[in-house]
Amino acid sequence: MSAVATKTLLEVKGLEVEYGRVRAVDGINLSIAAGEILGLAGESGCGKSTVANAIMQILRPPARIVGGSILFEGEDLVGKSTEQLRKYRWRNVSMVFQSAMNALNPVMRVGDQFVDMMQAHEHVSKRRAIVRAGELLELVGMDKGRVRAYPHELSGGMRQRVIIAMALALSPELIILDEPTTALDVVVQREILQQVEALKRDFDFAVVFITHDLSLLLEFADRIAIMYAGEIVESAPAAQLAESPLHPYTQGLLRSFPPLTGPRVRLTGIPGAPPDLREPPSGCRFHPRCPYCLPENAALYLRQTSERPRLRMIEPEHNVACHLVDA
Amino acid sequence: MAQLDPTALDLQLAVPKRGIRVGRIRVPGWLALLLRNRKSRAGLFIVAFMVFIAIISPLISVAHPNDFNLLATRQAPSWHHLFGTTDQGSDVFSQVVVGARRSLLLGALAGALATLVAAVLGITAAYVGGIVDEIVNLLTNVFLTIPAIPLLVVVSGYLRTRGMWTMIAVIALVLWAFEARILRAQALTLKNRDFILAAKASGEPTWRIVFGELMPNMISRIAAAFVLVFYISLLVDSGLEFLGLGDMSATSWGVTIYWAQVNSTVLQGEWWPFMFPSLALGLTVLGLVLVLAGIDEVSNPQLRADRKRGRLAALLLGRAAA
Amino acid sequence: MSALEVRDLSKNFAIGGALRRQQLHAVEDVSFSLQPGRITALVGESGSGKSTVARLLARLYDPSSGSVLYDGGDIARVRSRKEVLRYRSQVQLIFQDPFGSLNPVKTVRHHIERPLRIHRIVPSSEVEERVHELLTTVGLVPPDEVARKYPHELSGGQRQRVAIARALAVEPKVVLADEPTSMLDVSIRIGILNLMLKLKEEREIAFLYVTHDLASARYIADDILVMYAGQIVERGPVEQVLAEPLHPYTRLLLAAVHGERIEDRRTGASAAVDPVEGCRFVSRCPLAVSVCSVMTPQLVEARPGQAARCHVTAPAN
Numbered sequence: 001m002s003a004v005a006t007k008t009l010l011e012v013k014g015l016e017v018e019y020g021r022v023r024a025v026d027g028i029n030l031s032i033a034a035g036e037i038l039g040l041a042g043e044s045g046c047g048k049s050t051v052a053n054a055i056m057q058i059l060r061p062p063a064r065i066v067g068g069s070i071l072f073e074g075e076d077l078v079g080k081s082t083e084q085l086r087k088y089r090w091r092n093v094s095m096v097f098q099s100a101m102n103a104l105n106p107v108m109r110v111g112d113q114f115v116d117m118m119q120a121h122e123h124v125s126k127r128r129a130i131v132r133a134g135e136l137l138e139l140v141g142m143d144k145g146r147v148r149a150y151p152h153e154l155s156g157g158m159r160q161r162v163i164i165a166m167a168l169a170l171s172p173e174l175i176i177l178d179e180p181t182t183a184l185d186v187v188v189q190r191e192i193l194q195q196v197e198a199l200k201r202d203f204d205f206a207v208v209f210i211t212h213d214l215s216l217l218l219e220f221a222d223r224i225a226i227m228y229a230g231e232i233v234e235s236a237p238a239a240q241l242a243e244s245p246l247h248p249y250t251q252g253l254l255r256s257f258p259p260l261t262g263p264r265v266r267l268t269g270i271p272g273a274p275p276d277l278r279e280p281p282s283g284c285r286f287h288p289r290c291p292y293c294l295p296e297n298a299a300l301y302l303r304q305t306s307e308r309p310r311l312r313m314i315e316p317e318h319n320v321a322c323h324l325v326d327a
Numbered sequence: 328m329a330q331l332d333p334t335a336l337d338l339q340l341a342v343p344k345r346g347i348r349v350g351r352i353r354v355p356g357w358l359a360l361l362l363r364n365r366k367s368r369a370g371l372f373i374v375a376f377m378v379f380i381a382i383i384s385p386l387i388s389v390a391h392p393n394d395f396n397l398l399a400t401r402q403a404p405s406w407h408h409l410f411g412t413t414d415q416g417s418d419v420f421s422q423v424v425v426g427a428r429r430s431l432l433l434g435a436l437a438g439a440l441a442t443l444v445a446a447v448l449g450i451t452a453a454y455v456g457g458i459v460d461e462i463v464n465l466l467t468n469v470f471l472t473i474p475a476i477p478l479l480v481v482v483s484g485y486l487r488t489r490g491m492w493t494m495i496a497v498i499a500l501v502l503w504a505f506e507a508r509i510l511r512a513q514a515l516t517l518k519n520r521d522f523i524l525a526a527k528a529s530g531e532p533t534w535r536i537v538f539g540e541l542m543p544n545m546i547s548r549i550a551a552a553f554v555l556v557f558y559i560s561l562l563v564d565s566g567l568e569f570l571g572l573g574d575m576s577a578t579s580w581g582v583t584i585y586w587a588q589v590n591s592t593v594l595q596g597e598w599w600p601f602m603f604p605s606l607a608l609g610l611t612v613l614g615l616v617l618v619l620a621g622i623d624e625v626s627n628p629q630l631r632a633d634r635k636r637g638r639l640a641a642l643l644l645g646r647a648a649a
Numbered sequence: 650m651s652a653l654e655v656r657d658l659s660k661n662f663a664i665g666g667a668l669r670r671q672q673l674h675a676v677e678d679v680s681f682s683l684q685p686g687r688i689t690a691l692v693g694e695s696g697s698g699k700s701t702v703a704r705l706l707a708r709l710y711d712p713s714s715g716s717v718l719y720d721g722g723d724i725a726r727v728r729s730r731k732e733v734l735r736y737r738s739q740v741q742l743i744f745q746d747p748f749g750s751l752n753p754v755k756t757v758r759h760h761i762e763r764p765l766r767i768h769r770i771v772p773s774s775e776v777e778e779r780v781h782e783l784l785t786t787v788g789l790v791p792p793d794e795v796a797r798k799y800p801h802e803l804s805g806g807q808r809q810r811v812a813i814a815r816a817l818a819v820e821p822k823v824v825l826a827d828e829p830t831s832m833l834d835v836s837i838r839i840g841i842l843n844l845m846l847k848l849k850e851e852r853e854i855a856f857l858y859v860t861h862d863l864a865s866a867r868y869i870a871d872d873i874l875v876m877y878a879g880q881i882v883e884r885g886p887v888e889q890v891l892a893e894p895l896h897p898y899t900r901l902l903l904a905a906v907h908g909e910r911i912e913d914r915r916t917g918a919s920a921a922v923d924p925v926e927g928c929r930f931v932s933r934c935p936l937a938v939s940v941c942s943v944m945t946p947q948l949v950e951a952r953p954g955q956a957a958r959c960h961v962t963a964p965a966n
Contacts, residue, residue: 043834185694185861190905212835219908256835258842258868260891260906266846267868269839273804338799341754521750528707528742529764529815530734543754 007034009073009173009206010055010093016067017050017059022277024050026230027068029311034173037200037207039221039238041214041253043274047230048210049097052178055208056095057085073173091121094167096160098179103163104151110137110162111147114169121170136165141195157188161195168199176208181216193220215257218242223317226250229275229285232311236318246320248290284309284323292324300324336360336626340550341543360625367621373614377607381427391421404599411599419600422583423607429579431611433491433498433564438557440499445506446542446549452507453514454523454537463507470504479563483572490574494567498560505559506552513548517541547626551619558615565608580604651682652855653706653740653823658715658725660701664922674921675701677879679715680948683823683855688845690866690887691859692902693876698921699859700745702876703825706857707742708733719823738768741816745828747808751800757784757811758796764818783814787844806837813844817852824848827859842869863906867891875899878929879921881948885955895957897934928960936961 010032017025025047032038042048053059055070057077070077072092077085097103105113114133118124124132134144140161151159160180167175177196181189197220200207209221217224218238225235226249234247245251252270272289275281283305287293293304303323311321339356354362361367380387404411410419452463482497517523518541526540542549567573568581571589575582587600660676675698683689693699705712708724717724724736744750751760761780765771771779784792787810800808809829816824826845830838846869848854860866866873866887873890875883875898883896894900904911912935921929927942928934934941940960950956951963 043836186863186905187694187901187911190908190911194910214835252836256839258839258864260864260867260903264868264888266843267839269843270836271840273806273837274834338754338801521744521746522752524709525742525744525750525812525815526752526763528709528737529819530737530767531763540752540755544752 014068039217042227370617434561449510690870
């Protein structure tokens, strides 16, 4: 864990994003301190990537922010000019996304792509930029001679490293990793994550790490927020979340990963499938899949199916949105 | 998202039972999709208008198109003769509306025939592969390398009968190869998709995989290929007739233009027997081209998404475009 | 009595252009057997050849050499359509991508009904009933409603259940599951794995479970095969192999998922392209000795039931 995180770097307040009529993100609050690793976990379609794109301000129509604010070092990004945003992107916040390795231009040498990117943001000579690119590649554990390589000459893991190196180029305060290793093999995945940890130690940037793989977050993140159907249902320091998950969805997720050691027991996972956000369930959005939502318990059942639970602080830094915890 | 769903258009074409409401009228889903696209909507209206004219032509034509009236030759357009008259005194308006029948029918039938041949050969070749594919490929290449228009000129020049069916057969003969090539290429990308392998693994016979599993997923492409060949046939047919290689006793746009040219009407300042059938032809082709463009846009969301993703990457890396 | 036996199976693919033709030894010298009522996990990284093995067994590819023994006959040599059909009715494949393995323009009913009709599993009059039975078995209820749906109307987990129902339709003896959960949401993966466990127990099916996920292999499998660059490098009972791995590659995999710090010296190219004599893992191996780069190790049973392809940890006598 990093030193005492004091300065709030980024704050997301009541963020609401709609795709046409579908509300993909419905009132989310997040704050990221400088140098912190925040994990954002959830299944496909829960809105976690939309949050990332909103922070990065790269939402494209039909997606649009319909409510809330995103404050970077106290300044609201919503409503900034294109030119201001262009400067903010990559210099303050950069992003590595899942298919990022396909974002490299196949007909340009890796080094030239660094040059392009750097020259778009600052006045720097080509020679200077290439040297810097080589240094960056070395930082992510690659040979600096690879600046001369074309993307197709690199493996998937290597290309992902190149993208990470690019994300580091302007030493941003925050890097968003959106499923950065999902398409990679376990060994490569492990190496890249080790690399990110090491780089973070050296450069002290904050990280928003988005993944569906909760087990990875338990290991790498300082704090974890669990998203379900466009909302945050639980957030807590990683150790605490692993130790005492309070939301039934978090509990279910943790029960969905078979262990590699210890006795072999049957797991249950979570029945059903994530909801269709065009018609989100009434009340608590998790109630159709919740094992504790039983008609027998009439009073609670009525609340669960009709009233939306609010995210409440249960312990310092541990927030949960669940009627069970209130009761 | 790795998901490659069928285009909505394919689904709607292959599963025609679902209707979609547009206003108060219930229309087939595929039509609704095409009507929502600006290009194909405009194209469909144009084509529908031409077809409508062709259907009601006996009702609106002033006279039998080949009736001649030597008392009213070479008249400029007027209320009496909307499109004027020819040097024989035939009513050009009647020739254009009645000619629409033959031109459209011939184009559509030639397109359909070429599409049928191309779909069966192209898709089967792609799926079966091996020697069958080699042979079909060779055949398409041969037909593609033969210059189509000279071949048509030669073939139709030697034919004794030049009835409509002959023309259809001749045009289909030179055009099927274009389509077969397109459809084969598209079938090749589909043939290794898991659902085809799954069908194969479950023991489906080849013909069922080709016609029952592959083809329904290609309907929008087959439709696009049909529209393409439809308007090429229209142009080719009119071109042949213009060169005097069609059935010169028939009434069609090409024939009217032919006679206008033979009698050098334009040189004498009589533009109307030339202009009006040409306009009809141009308008129809424009309509079909628009429909084709619409089909392309509706059925290639993947392409559009890719383009968007490209922009996204550029934006992210702060390249010039952003 | 094994349900399916694989002997020295190999598959090469020609890659590269006409000038620089190379041979990819996607599968080399693979031998194992599948037992009724047991799940065998086949694990490895992408490109290790594990999916190719499943597809060879499903007869989607013809092997370059080796044999697949089923019911006394060598399936790799069978050519007659009738024989192939019979084999396919007993050895079924479940694909990785539930979005790609169902025909988008066909209903769920079509997917399950076709195998029933092709292989004449039940008389025509009972097809409908059997379709509903199968959908219920895989947990898709109400079956009549699900049967009418199109793939795009189902979630990923539901699609994979349809694919499993399709595989079960022909009452197979062997099911080859090629990463059946890797494209599904985390919370529903366990459901699919549990379904496979249930089917194994109730129907005495022999499963081959192809995966890159060691934890899920441990969760459902009885035996494990670890593949690297086209070869099986370790084989044995799953608990034993994962508790005390012999091969350095298995150890590396385990270290990666255990969250241990790893040092890997991977080189760019896959070791399976134009392989030379020697161990294919040698360039990444922390234990390598001189013999490793000159002689290809054989699978040697170093502990009871557990074999590895390594000169150091499982030396030949």
